Amino acid sequence: MSAAEPNPIGTVPVDFQLLFTALPTAFLVMDPDLVIVEANPAYLELVGRRRDEIVGRPVFEAFPPAPDALDESGRNPIEISFERARDTGVVDPMPIAKYDVLDPVTGKLGERYWSLISAPVLDAAGRTVLVLQRTEDVSAYVRERSGQQVEPMHGMNGHRDVEAVEADLYARVQELRIAQEARDTAARRLSSLAEVAIQLTTAETVEDLERVVVSRGLAVLGADGGGIISPDDHGGWRATLSDALGEDVQLAYGNVPYDSPLPAPWVARTGQEKLLPTRESGLAFDRESMAGVYADIGRYGWAFLPLSVNDMCVGSLAVAWAEEHPFGADELELMRVFAAQCAQVLVRIRATAAQRAAAVTAQKMSETLQRSLLTQPPTPESLQIAVRYQPASQGAHVGGDWYDAFRTVSGATMLVVGDVTGHDRTAAATMGQLRNLLRGLAYDSDDSPAELLSRLDAAMDGLQVGTLATAVLGRVELHGAAGHRTWRLRWGNAGHLPPLLRRPDGTVEVLAGRPELLLGLDARASRSEHVVDLVAGDTVLFYSDGLVERRKADLDQGIDRLADALSRAGALDPEELCDRLLAEVGMDINDDDIALLVLRPGEEPT
Structure with a gap:
């Protein structure tokens, strides 16, 4: 505090140290850490302490609170008022507070009531640099109003003291009313x-x-x-x-x-x-x-x-x-x-x-990987083959469904639709393993589809491909003497949905057989083979369960619905037929991916 600063109005300098000392109202000054830095004589007389006893000490070390001075949560309301004024830069008036102070004569705590105002002292930047407490002892007034036995206030001076306290309290009530209105506004x-x-x-x-x-x-x-x-x-x-x-x-x-x-x-x-x-x-x-x-x-x-x-x-x-x-x-x-x-x-x-962006990136990578494995089918003479893959409309969007069509060394055409359990990138990766294993086993072999499925099951067991999968595997080739040859389809089914066969007159046959185990359950399980001769214009449909399986619907009903759609639209070109079946049967929101393969034989090649 500057000892003296020039008066901007007159020529008489103002000694602020002298002014602070002469103030009749008690003031205590603290730094932002609530350490006492100054107190005027009125304050020291009020609390019965010397300046050297309190300056430089934390305020609540110099004046420790009695237990009954704390609120319900154990906090000191006066400390809260100091902190509020310091942190907000706004004057904080308090209700009358009971805060007992040690009597220097008796050495005991004396019951005291105070009218307190906490005020911040701000620098040019609006930061609190000091905390000021204006202190008024209203113990006598509180006791008189509450009817306690106290030494009476005699004469004019006593009445003036009461009137002064009442005037101060009236002003305090107005301040508290304004503060309460602000709190009510904040509550609303x-x-x-x-x-x-x-x-x-x-x-x-x-x-x-x-x-x-x-x-x-x-x-x-x-x-x-x-x-x-x-x-x-x-x-x-x-x-x-x-x-x-x-x-x-x-x-x-x-x-x-x-x-x-x-x-x-x-x-x-x-x-x-x-x-x-x-x-x-x-x-x-x-x-x-x-x-x-x-x-x-x-x-x-x-x-x-x-x-x-x-x-x-x-x-x-x-x-x-x-x-x-x-x-x-x-x-x-x-x-x-x-x-x-x-x-x-x-x-x-x-x-x-960020999660969505990462998911979209991963999704695109997965779909790219999966589609790279699902290559276009061959175009053998007099055989039309069309394929489709449609990812699930919800969830991971990739899974273990796959189709494949390729020619062997001997000229036979192999057809397969399969489904690895799971609907994630792991299932897609495992699907790629099984697809390549089956290709390698069948490419230079004349084994029947049933034998190839058994060999694939054994390879999965030996190579520890820990998964379950279904698959329907077909082998198409010409059969009979020259000039009278027909197309013959031989197939094996490892727990997969049955193929459908539509004849040129629109009738549809479900190529069902005895149910057999999924791949990955028992490598020694026996596999059976089925045979059907095809004529020009026949349509064979291999598909995965995503095309026919719906929540709260029977699987057989889904197959019947697909058969009905195949009967009505089966005369379409295989490419158009694939799109029609996906649009008509797979039009609902599908929770599973779909693999679809259509085969149509033509006349015997010359």
């Missing part, structure tokens, strides 16, 4: 904020969050404008500002560099709250940038709060008032709660977006 806003919080939970994009904040959240806070700041796609910051600030302001401040000196980006970078309640405090923060803000936006009270979750700051919330705006403790708490809600929603949105 907190209730409205709960409704906004519900809206925030529905936000799925950053744009949704911004819309809720600027259209509802800022109004609930009682602000005259503001916005929300988050990272943009170019390493800087994007700001969505309320309509009340105007389109020109949005254009000017909607995108700013990462290292911008403006307070909103500064808070987003540092994670530190910045309160600029006055124009002076704003100019002290950064004169050039804030002078532009005041000129462009016309708002002179600002609060900037970090959007932080687990020590990670992802943006900031800017709240503005048309006039300079000192902040109350309840108002600050409300803004901090809202900023915390916005931060959680923003982190959730960003995490969800």
Whole structure:
């Protein structure tokens, strides 16, 4: 405290140290850590202590609270008042407080009642540098009003003391009324904020969050404008500002560099709250940038709060008032709660977006891998073959379904549709193993389909391919003497759905046989072979269960529905037939991927 400073009005210097010492009202001065740095004589006389006994000591070490001075949660209300004034920069009046003080004569605690006001001392930047307590002993007044036996106040002086205390208490009541009204307003806003919080939970994009904040959240806070700041796609910051600030302001401040000196980006970078309640405090923060803000936006009270979750700051919330705006403790708490809600929603949105982007990338890679394994079929003379693969409409979008068609060394055409258990990338990878194993076993072999399925089962067991799979494997080749040859289909079925055969007249036969085990259950299981002769115009359909299986529907009903569709559309070209069956039978939302293979023999090749 300066000993003397010139009086700007007159020529008589003011000695503030002398003024502080002469004040008849008791004052205690503390630093921001609540360590006593000064007390005037009125205060020392009031508490019966010497200056050297208390200066330099934490205030509650010098004046420890009695147990009955603490609130229900064990906190000291006077300490809370000091902290509130320090942290908000706003004067904090208290209700009358009972706080017993040690009597230096008796050495015992004496019952005392106090009228207290905590006030911050701010520097030019608006930071609290000292905490001041104005102290008034109202013990005699409280005892008189409560009817306690005390030494009476005699004569005019006694009446004047009571009148002075009552006048002071009246002023205090008015201050407390104003403070209570502010708390009531904060309570109403907190209730409205709960409704906004519900809206925030529905936000799925950053744009949704911004819309809720600027259209509802800022109004609930009682602000005259503001916005929300988050990272943009170019390493800087994007700001969505309320309509009340105007389109020109949005254009000017909607995108700013990462290292911008403006307070909103500064808070987003540092994670530190910045309160600029006055124009002076704003100019002290950064004169050039804030002078532009005041000129462009016309708002002179600002609060900037970090959007932080687990020590990670992802943006900031800017709240503005048309006039300079000192902040109350309840108002600050409300803004901090809202900023915390916005931060959680923003982190959730960003995490969800990252997961979706990663899932889309992985999905594209998986589908590319799976489709690379599902090659186009051969085009042997007088045989038409069409294939389709359709991933599931939900879930992993890749799975273990596959089709294959290839020619062997001897000229036979092999056809297969299979399904590995699972609907993920693991199933797709295992499908690739089984497909290649079967190709290798069949390419230079004249084994029947049943024998090939047994060999595939044994290879799976020996190579420890730990999976289960179904498959229907067919072998198509010409049969009979020259000039009278026909196409013959031989097939084996390892737990798969039965093929369908449509004759040229539209009748459909289900090529069912005795159910046999899936691949991967028992490598020694016997496999049987089935044979059917085909004529030109016949249509054979191999398919996976995704085409016919539906929730809450019988599998046989699905096969019947597919057979009916095949009967009606079977005369179409095989390529068109595949598309028609997928559109008609597989039109529902399918939970499984679909593999489909259509074979149609023509006349005997010449």
